[in-house]
Amino acid sequence: MFASFARALFGSANDRSLKAHQRRVPEINALEPSIQILDDESLAAKTVEFRTRLAAGASLDDLLPEAFAVVREASRRVLGMRHFDVQLIGGMVLHSGRIAEMRTGEGKTLVATLAVYLNALAQRGVHVVTVNDYLARRDAEEMGRLYGFLGLSTGVIVPNLTDDERRAAYHSDVTYGTNNEFGFDYLRDNMKYRLEDMVQRDFSYAIVDEVDSILIDEARTPLIISGPAEDSSDLYRQVDEVVKKLVQDPATYDKDEKFRTVILTEPGTETVEQMLSDAGIVTDGALYDIHNISVVHHVQQSLRAHTLFARDVDYIVRDGKVVIIDEFTGRMMEGRRYSEGLHQALEAKEHQEIQQENQTLASITFQNYFRLYKKLSGMTGTAMTEADEFAEIYKLDVVEIPTNVPVIRKDRDDEVYLNAAEKYKAVSNLIQEIHSTGQPILVGTTSIEKSEMLSELLKERQIRHNVLNARFHEMEATIIAQAGAPNAITIATNMAGRGTDIKLGGNVDMRIKQELGDIEDPAERAVRETALRDQVADWHEVVKEAGGLFVIGTERHESRRIDNQLRGRAGRQGDPGGSHFFLSLEDDLMRIFGSERMSGMLQRLGLKEGEAIVHPWINRALEKAQKKVEARNFDTRKNLLKYDDVMNDQRKEVYAQRREFMAAADVTEIVAQMRRELVESLVSRRIPERAFAEQWESSELAEDVQRLLGLSLPVADWAREDGMDGERVAERIEQAANAGMAAKGEAFGANVMQYIEKQLLLTTLDAVWKEHLLLLDQLRQGIGLRAYAQKDPLNEYKREAFKLFHGMLDEMRERVTAMLARVELVPPAEEPSPFERVAQEAPRPSGASFLPERGDTLVMGGVGEALLQEVSEASETHLAAWADTPRNAICPCGSGRKFKHCHGRVN
Incomplete structure (x- = not known):
């Protein structure tokens, strides 16, 4: 009661946030006349002016009113769209690092240009994250015209780009792409061997479109790069x-x-x-x-x-x-x-x-990926129902932006039937009834199977319609574009998050592209285009008069947000529209999550076979069931994140270490430190502190030194010397190991030795990290059983993962030291082949363990495929000469592998 009184007196947190932003709108509007009188060149020159002011100490907030006014005017000239006042507020919310909830059709794509332009002035890169490649390309192309006019560069990240293309896109002022592409590029970057091969920049600012879909719905599944097992x-x-x-x-x-x-x-x-x-x-x-x-x-x-x-x-x-x-x-x-x-x-x-089957090489959750950004914001039509999760996981507040024009859509109460057959019959009847009025209809289903079953029912009634599901994925844009035309009926599987507006009367631009694409005569094209625009304008009025788009839901989703997204397809920008949901007691939500109390209530309300129950109580009961599911899913994601946070701390450490190795010109000191720590570990294991010489495990220590350092040392003789202790033994072993490495460095040459050490560090780190990820996966699968012993599985996981991580570092130190101790240069043949000359100029480690290679090449173990790429490409010209090589013989290229696994491999 007190909370209600406080809200009435002071307004809600959302109201207070809106008021703070609304105060700046008049300031932006007051600048409009002075911006409008600028010619195109002077308007575009504002970007250079803003950057000069930033360099002189101004903040982005200082530039906000003028920058927003410039973007609004540029949009009017380039795109033919002028930002509404509520869109200016949305832009301010995005710039402040929060989530802007804006209804479908309110122009979120245009809103983003305000915050994108302002933050791109800092020249640290702005990422705009979309839900699919089509939207990434479309928005980069359309909004890129606006950014280009103002002197900003735009890039887009889609599948099948080369590293050079990706690097160029990431170094643009504005980069569009999907969450998957951004995430996988991050993982791939941290598997590279040179800093200059990495494609991404630092994570400065990101705007996530359909933020609820990306940060919540898809957050249950981590991104994984895997290799064959x-x-x-x-x-x-x-x-x-x-x-x-x-x-x-x-x-x-x-x-x-x-x-x-x-x-x-x-x-x-x-x-x-x-x-x-x-x-x-x-x-x-x-x-x-x-x-x-x-x-x-x-x-x-x-x-x-x-x-x-x-x-x-x-x-x-x-x-x-x-x-x-x-x-x-x-x-x-x-x-x-x-x-x-x-x-x-x-x-x-x-x-x-x-x-x-695959084994994990690198992985990250979307939660931890997007928390890499210094500033993050998002936009969607439905975020308020998940506001608690956004605040707890991402530290993002949600601000509900008012619509530009009041929503006049009519939402009917749900109808509940005893079984699915009765429900679909009622849906078909309503479709037939509404179709006769010319009103377009959008029908939402939850699976391909159900969309096709409903399609068969409509075919029996000879009602024309379109089906949009995963089978017809390629036709998505075409089908949605005309879903608002008179008499159009569209059956869509999970319509939520499609990212394309349904316009009453149809989408004229899409029709022009489809129907006039082959017309080359400019005069004929202009006449036909005018006719199409007139027709769509007439259809818009017809559909508006008929009542606008009508949305029918054939089932309630687990999340209220998905239902709201489906409803939000109708009634955009003040258009008329309606929605009606149909349910049955056989629906998954009702069957699995609906309480027995709900079934009893429906019986008391008189639910009988062939009849429907329509009552506000049912809507409230369903909402409670959905809230239960949402809470359960939130707990699942939160639990996943808790475990991933343990791995994330380790991931950050490993990736930071990789970058340090790549950035260092010389890693000799790092390798020497590893060698020193390994020697100390070996000695402490075999020579206990304050132990008498008779208690030393001298022969075992000598064997360890031979195995790991390749040195034959008289440890047993040292034990008989007066005053000898473990510390002096460690010093002697380290001196001998250092002398051996120094001699090897002189023989190889400084540049070659530095190259070997760096590549060994990187490839060994990758190898032990991959093995560590597998161990963590196995640990995660069984850790829940610790609860039977009255132990907290999460705490046990943290403790065990910490031990495994330190074990991984010990293993890395041991492998690097042992392999460096055994690296050899093999003398060249009298007449090296062209391939061998390439190998001499750019030494490449072999993937085999200590197998001799032909030519003056390096021999070392366990390094991996990436480093063989350059010499592999150089050897392609010799394939014809190697055609008769037996499949089980060593490949002539010198890789050390069998021919059938190397250049004789059948793809």
């Missing part, structure tokens, strides 16, 4: 045959749809164990014996594939591949694969070619 395709197929029979008996497994988990029951475990034994998969011991743990993993993933993942809902099969469908946007996620063998299990289930 051991092949187990046959085992997936064998286990799939077993599990396919097993799942026919529901008593063999327990499935929890709410938490999307499935486990074998006790009878199920006994049954599958017998079936695996009969199939010859488990030949020794019980299923849960340690040597059968791999089979258990395969069974669990196959069970998940058969019971939790449905074709045409969670994935589709296309061109022989299992392609994931984004549960929030309905789009295909080409190139994305489920991890931990789940994708392979789905491929086995669908009898498709099983791709090789």
Whole structure:
């Protein structure tokens, strides 16, 4: 009660924030006359003036009113669009590092230009993050005209660009791209071997479009770059045959749809164990014996594939591949694969070619990626329902921006039916009724299967319509563009976050592009274009008179935000419109999350077969169910983040170390320090403090020194010397090791030795980090069992991960020192081949362990493929001469690998 009184007296936090920004709007408007009188050249010159003032000590806030006025005028001249006052407020919210919630159709793309231009003046780069490549290209092209007019450069990051193209885009003033591309570029950059090969700049400022979709919906799945692991395709197929029979008996497994988990029951475990034994998969011991743990993993993933993942809902099969469908946007996620063998299990289930399983090489969550930016802001039509999560995870406040014109859309109460068949019949009836008035209709479904089922019902009634789902992904822009035309009916799977407005009467620019693209005669094109614009203008009035776009929801989503996004497609910019949601007790939300109390309430309200219940109480009860799901999903993401934060601290340390290695001209001192620490560790392990010489493990220490440092030292003789202790032994070993490395450095030459040391440091760090990530994954999977011992799994994970990290550093120190001790230069042949001359000029480590190479090349172990690239390219011209090489012979290129795994590899 007191809170309500305080809000009435002082206004809400949102009201106070809006008032603070509204005070600056008159200041911007007052500058408009003086800006309008400038010619194009003088207007564009304002950018140089602003940058000069910034260099002289002015702040971006000082420049804001004038910069916004300049962008508004430039937009009017270049794009034919002038920012509304509420859009100026939205721009200020974005500049302040907060989230601007603006209704669909309020021009968020144009709003972003204000904050983008102002922050780009600092010349540190501004990233604009979109939900798909189409929007990244479109916005970069359209808004790039505005930025170009004002003297700013614009780049766009899309798939299949070269590193040079990416680097140029990132060094533009404004860079557009998707969250996936930005995130993967960050991971790839931290796998490079030279600073100049990296493509990204420092993370200064980012504006995230559809911020709720990117920072919340997609935040449950981390970005992962992986490499091939051991092949187990046959085992997936064998286990799939077993599990396919097993799942026919529901008593063999327990499935929890709410938490999307499935486990074998006790009878199920006994049954599958017998079936695996009969199939010859488990030949020794019980299923849960340690040597059968791999089979258990395969069974669990196959069970998940058969019971939790449905074709045409969670994935589709296309061109022989299992392609994931984004549960929030309905789009295909080409190139994305489920991890931990789940994708392979789905491929086995669908009898498709099983791709090789992968091992994580680098990963990051979107939460931790976007927290790299010094300033972050976002915009969307629906963020208030997730305001708590934005504040807690990203420290981002949400500000609701008022609409330019009041919303007049009419939202009807939900209709609830007993079963899905009755619901879809009612939906079809309403579509037929509204269609007869000429009013365009947008129907939202939650899966491909349901969109196609509804499509069949409409075909039976001979009602023309378009279907937009992952199967017709390529036609998305075309279908949406004309969804507002008279009599148009569009069935869309997960319409939320599509990023394209539905305009009443249709999108005239899209029609011009499609229908007039082949006309070369300018006169004919101008006549046809005028006719099209007149037609769309007439249609706009017809549709407006009919009541605007009508949105029909065939199901409630888990999140209120997704429903609000679907509703928000109608009633943009003060247009008329309506919305109506239909539900049944068989819907996933009602079945899984709806309480028994809700079912009882519906029965009391008189819900009978063939009838619908319409009541505000139902809307409120559904909202409570959705809030429960949202809270559960928030907890899931928060829990994921807590664990990832542990890895993130380690990731930052490793990536910072890599950059330090790459930036250093000479890493000799770093290597010497590692050698010193290794020697101290070896000695302390074999010579306890204050121990008598008789208690020393002298022979073992000598063996360690021989194995790791390649030195034969008389440690046992030293033990018999008077006054000898562990510290003096360590000094002697270190002196001998340093002398050996100094001699090697003289033989190799300073430049070659520096190159070897740097590359060894980087490649070894990558190798141990990859192994460490695998250990952390395995630790994460089993750490929850610690709860049975009354221990907090998160604290246990932190403790164990810390120990593993220090173990990783010890392993790196040991490997680097041991490999440097064994690096040798192999004498050249009398007449080196052209390839060998290339190798001499640019020495490249071999991927094999200490195998001799032909030519004056370096020999070292465990280094990796990246460093072989240049010599590999140089050897392409010699392939014809090597054609008769036996496949199991060593490759003539000198890589040390078998010919069939090198230049004789069949792609």
